Amino acid sequence: MSTHENMTLHLKIWRQNGPDSKGHFEDHTMDEVNPHMSFLEMLDLLNERLMQNGKQPIEFDHDCREGICGSCNLVINGIPHGPEMRTAACQLHMRKFNDGETVTIEPWRAKAFPIIKDLVVDRDAFDRIQAAGGFVSTRTGSMVDANAIPISKEAADKSMDYAVCIGCGACVAACPNSSASLFTGAKIAQFAKLPQGAPERKRRVVAMVEQMEKEGFGDCSNYAECEAVCPVGISISAIAEMRKEYVKALF
Amino acid sequence: MAVKEKKTFKWDSQVPTGPLAEKWSSHKNNIKLVNPNNKRKFNVIVVGTGLAGASAAASLAELGYNVKAFCIQDSARRAHSIAAQGGINAAKNYQNDGDSVYRLFYDTIKGGDYRSREANVYRLAEVSNNIIDQCVAQGVPFAREYGGALANRSFGGAQLSRTFYARGQTGQQLLLGAYSALMKEVHSGKVEMFAREEMLDLVVVDGRARGIITRNLVSGEIKRHAADAVLLCTGGYGNVFYLSTNAKNSNATAAWRCYKRGAIFGNPSFTQIHPTCIPVSGEYQSKLTLMSESLRNDGRVWVPKAVGDKRHPNDIPEDERDYYLERIYPSFGNLVPRDVASRNAKNVCDEGRGVGESGLAVYLDFRDAIKRDGENTIREKYGNLFDMYEKITGENPYEVPMRIFPAVHYTMGGLWVDYNLMSNVPGLFVLGEANFSDHGANRLGASALMQGLADGYFVIPYTLGHYIASNNFEKVDENHQAFKDTEHESVSRIDKLLKIKGKKTILDFHRQLGKIMWDKVGMARNEKGLKEAIKEIQELRAEFWENVFVPGEQSTYNKYLEYANRVADFMELGELMARDALERNESCGGHFREESQTPEGEAKRDDENFCHVAAWEFKGDDKAPELHIEQLEFENVKLTQRSYK
Numbered sequence: 001m002s003t004h005e006n007m008t009l010h011l012k013i014w015r016q017n018g019p020d021s022k023g024h025f026e027d028h029t030m031d032e033v034n035p036h037m038s039f040l041e042m043l044d045l046l047n048e049r050l051m052q053n054g055k056q057p058i059e060f061d062h063d064c065r066e067g068i069c070g071s072c073n074l075v076i077n078g079i080p081h082g083p084e085m086r087t088a089a090c091q092l093h094m095r096k097f098n099d100g101e102t103v104t105i106e107p108w109r110a111k112a113f114p115i116i117k118d119l120v121v122d123r124d125a126f127d128r129i130q131a132a133g134g135f136v137s138t139r140t141g142s143m144v145d146a147n148a149i150p151i152s153k154e155a156a157d158k159s160m161d162y163a164v165c166i167g168c169g170a171c172v173a174a175c176p177n178s179s180a181s182l183f184t185g186a187k188i189a190q191f192a193k194l195p196q197g198a199p200e201r202k203r204r205v206v207a208m209v210e211q212m213e214k215e216g217f218g219d220c221s222n223y224a225e226c227e228a229v230c231p232v233g234i235s236i237s238a239i240a241e242m243r244k245e246y247v248k249a250l251f
Numbered sequence: 252m253a254v255k256e257k258k259t260f261k262w263d264s265q266v267p268t269g270p271l272a273e274k275w276s277s278h279k280n281n282i283k284l285v286n287p288n289n290k291r292k293f294n295v296i297v298v299g300t301g302l303a304g305a306s307a308a309a310s311l312a313e314l315g316y317n318v319k320a321f322c323i324q325d326s327a328r329r330a331h332s333i334a335a336q337g338g339i340n341a342a343k344n345y346q347n348d349g350d351s352v353y354r355l356f357y358d359t360i361k362g363g364d365y366r367s368r369e370a371n372v373y374r375l376a377e378v379s380n381n382i383i384d385q386c387v388a389q390g391v392p393f394a395r396e397y398g399g400a401l402a403n404r405s406f407g408g409a410q411l412s413r414t415f416y417a418r419g420q421t422g423q424q425l426l427l428g429a430y431s432a433l434m435k436e437v438h439s440g441k442v443e444m445f446a447r448e449e450m451l452d453l454v455v456v457d458g459r460a461r462g463i464i465t466r467n468l469v470s471g472e473i474k475r476h477a478a479d480a481v482l483l484c485t486g487g488y489g490n491v492f493y494l495s496t497n498a499k500n501s502n503a504t505a506a507w508r509c510y511k512r513g514a515i516f517g518n519p520s521f522t523q524i525h526p527t528c529i530p531v532s533g534e535y536q537s538k539l540t541l542m543s544e545s546l547r548n549d550g551r552v553w554v555p556k557a558v559g560d561k562r563h564p565n566d567i568p569e570d571e572r573d574y575y576l577e578r579i580y581p582s583f584g585n586l587v588p589r590d591v592a593s594r595n596a597k598n599v600c601d602e603g604r605g606v607g608e609s610g611l612a613v614y615l616d617f618r619d620a621i622k623r624d625g626e627n628t629i630r631e632k633y634g635n636l637f638d639m640y641e642k643i644t645g646e647n648p649y650e651v652p653m654r655i656f657p658a659v660h661y662t663m664g665g666l667w668v669d670y671n672l673m674s675n676v677p678g679l680f681v682l683g684e685a686n687f688s689d690h691g692a693n694r695l696g697a698s699a700l701m702q703g704l705a706d707g708y709f710v711i712p713y714t715l716g717h718y719i720a721s722n723n724f725e726k727v728d729e730n731h732q733a734f735k736d737t738e739h740e741s742v743s744r745i746d747k748l749l750k751i752k753g754k755k756t757i758l759d760f761h762r763q764l765g766k767i768m769w770d771k772v773g774m775a776r777n778e779k780g781l782k783e784a785i786k787e788i789q790e791l792r793a794e795f796w797e798n799v800f801v802p803g804e805q806s807t808y809n810k811y812l813e814y815a816n817r818v819a820d821f822m823e824l825g826e827l828m829a830r831d832a833l834e835r836n837e838s839c840g841g842h843f844r845e846e847s848q849t850p851e852g853e854a855k856r857d858d859e860n861f862c863h864v865a866a867w868e869f870k871g872d873d874k875a876p877e878l879h880i881e882q883l884e885f886e887n888v889k890l891t892q893r894s895y896k
Contacts, residue, residue: 017807018807034535036532036645038537038643040537044537044758045535051802052800054800056802056803057803057810057811059809063499063500064498065498065499065540066334067642068333069324069331070328071325084642093643093645095645124446127328127446130430130434131438132438134431134434136389136390136431137435138389140432141385144384146393146401147343147345147401150398152397152399153396153399156392156393156395159392160392160394160417163392163417163424163427164420164423167326191390196387196388196389196390197390
């Protein structure tokens with residue numbers, strides 16, 4: 001692990017013009033990489049150098065760069081979000097790489113996430129899963145006092161453990177079946193732990209699971225790769241919760 | 252310095268008459284309503300899906316309006332409200348510590364250094380309690396006590412615990428709540444959602460906002476969208492400074508286009524520099540990361556007493572440390588408001604007592620809190636923040652004090668709005684950080700989330716109805732000449748950017764602009780620097796339009812084209828910020844004019860001459876903007892120099 005000296009890295013980056021065009025890896029050698037740079041800052045620098053030579057920059061999604069918006073979606077050396085556990089690609093720093101290392105950078109790969117350009121993918125399917133039932137149907141204004149319904153600290157904490165999902169899609173990218181079960185399960189489990197979620201629990205789980213299938217995500221076969229790459233550490237117990245809710249909903 | 256004119260303000264703030272505490276109720280009783288069956292005849296555009304936009308879009312759709320919602324991200328859930336960490340204020344008084352609507356109002360007015368409207372702020376405090384109820388009902392998992400009641404913590408500028416939170420991800424949880432409400436309405440068909448679609452301009456027909464021009468960020472397609480009202484919920488403009496805690500794509504373009512179509516801009520120089528951010532580590536840095544203000548509940552801020560003390564912090568004995576906030580402000584200590592904490596950090600660094608490699612940092616130390624409460628308690632409260640700090644810096648804050656430094660975080664200034672949140676362009680409403688309304692010259696912690704949701708859930712549903720019911724709407728469709736003309740201007744501008752094919756990258760220009768802004772329109776401002784800044788920004792802008800390199804083409808996904816279009820606007824807005832800062836020759840809140848300070852170096856307000864909103868009107872690209880003054884009347888609070896001592 002490098003800490004002080006600038007590094008040289010050999011990058012293999014996925015380039016693809018559009019959803020229907022054929023993609024390929026493009027090689028770039030990056031010198032003068034400061035170990036304190038974030039991974040995305042390293043890509044910024046590469047793009048600066050490309051543009052200074054009148055070349056086309058590499059497109060990648062990013063926004064908050066604090067690991068919370070869920071925009072970034074890079075598969076780095078074969079691992080969604082790269083080698084550091086519980087870290088989104090934007091929070092990954094170059095000190096985790098070695099001088100002279102070859103680094104491959106690809107987008108999420110899943111049928112339900114078509115590539116838009118280079119490293120940018122279309123994750124609208126997640127929004128549609130959410131729209132199918134990932135909500136409590138409370139109308140603005142029609143609520144009781146916030147302390148009227150006590151919720152145990154344990155239940156609130158458990159719910160929060162699932163609610164922290166950033167919707168990045170790394171779980172799908174890591175899954176051999178391209179399943180969206182961790183994403184979907186996390187939302188279902190968040191509401192399942194709270195009294196507010198109870199009135200709609202049956203229709204919620206059925207609608208969201210059906211939508212997930214409709215979008216072309218695969219089934220879960222307990223590989224647990226999703227949990228391993230999740231940048232916020234959502235447990236696969238979310239999937240167990242989803243299944244439990246689903247079975248309950250059938251009766 | 253221009254001589255202050257006592258002209259009457261051209262626009263009406265629409266503040267209702269009557270006692271402060273009754274203004275909002277009486278206003279709601281008196282404004283017009285739209286019949287439930289008629290609401291479906293009206294179309295509303297909501298630009299931005301952060302807390303303000305998502306809550307407004309969802310609430311209006313529930314009422315029956317047809318809503319089109321737009322965001323530049325790939326999903327509405329990614330708006331930058333998501334990154335707010337610490338919490339949201341409300342006057343619930345669940346702690347039995349003496350809180351009330353009046354106290355929240357008073358703290359907010361005082362925290363804003365008496366540069367906001369009493370009536371607006373009072374309403375904000377009043378609806379704050381509804382927000383917590385609403386969010387809990389949506390299934391937002393706020394922190395709870397063992398007995399099942401909601402937990403609270405304290406934030407700067409308040410002597411009460413009124414901040415509700417969901418670990419260090421309060422913004423995320425509130426936004427996901429609003430997003431889920433929005434998606435529910437997308438599902439019901441009342442909201443049509445346009446993700447990856449950027450507003451390029453406002454369409455004004457017969458003096459009223461009637462639509463927008465957008466660019467689809469995937470296909471490049473330019474589109475026209477007509478409506479009966481346009482809600483701008485597009486956030487702040489901190490990225491004018493290049494380095495800020497804002498998301499990389501946060502920008503001012505939508506608001507700036509509205510300004511150029513006649514909407515006046517209120518207090519553009521009012522910028523919040525947040526005291527607890529991770530310091531800059533090098534030239535390559537692309538953004539700054541905030542460490543929540545809630546850390547100041549348990550962390551103690553200090554620097555070495557001696558100039559140039561380069562010892563490891565753990566080797567510096569207690570009596571050689573200067574806990575300067577506790578020393579200077581014994582009653583608020585580490586919980587002074589943000590502007591005060593930031594300025595003091597700058598002062599100690601200016602004295603040469605800053606720490607870290609650059610000398611531009613101070614310590615935020617948890618040693619004593621860990622000793623007192625145990626590492627587990629601290630981990631439970633702030634674990635994710637400590638992890639984030641370690642990821643970025645490679646240092647473990649459980650063992651070594653954090654290094655922090657102020658960074659641009661929030662803009663209190665924004666488009667001017669009246670009490671109904673409507674700009675001076677009828678039909679154009681501005682919500683959340685994009686408006687200038689509630690925070691005066693300094694925003695208190697945990698108040699941005701409160702304002703975004705207050706505007707979207709509990710203000711606009713009433714005031715939009717009033718606008719719609721008070722006016723006759725001629726049918727305007729996308730073939731109207733105004734749409735054609737505005738679209739043509741947007742297309743020409745993009746063509747122009749792509750044709751420059753210069754030598755310098757967009758990032759170079761943005762970084763240069765940021766440096767001018769930080770050095771001369773940043774934490775301390777003076778007449779000479781501001782005048783230089785205006786000139787330098789003008790020169791930089793001229794160079795930009797001749798020498799910028801914008802890659803690629805219009806009709807594809809092209810992030811650098813989006814970026815160029817935004818930086819072009821930042822370079823105009825930066826100049827307006829400098830002009831406003833120059834005109835306001837007083838110190839107030841986050842605006843510190845070196846010419847206006849007390850002998851102890853504290854900010855000195857000048858209520859005689861500057862107790863007003865400075866609202867700027869665009870007069871043409873080659874003309875200076877015109878300044879309009881809205882006097883602020885304080886009937887309920889007495890103006891005092893803020894003291895946190």
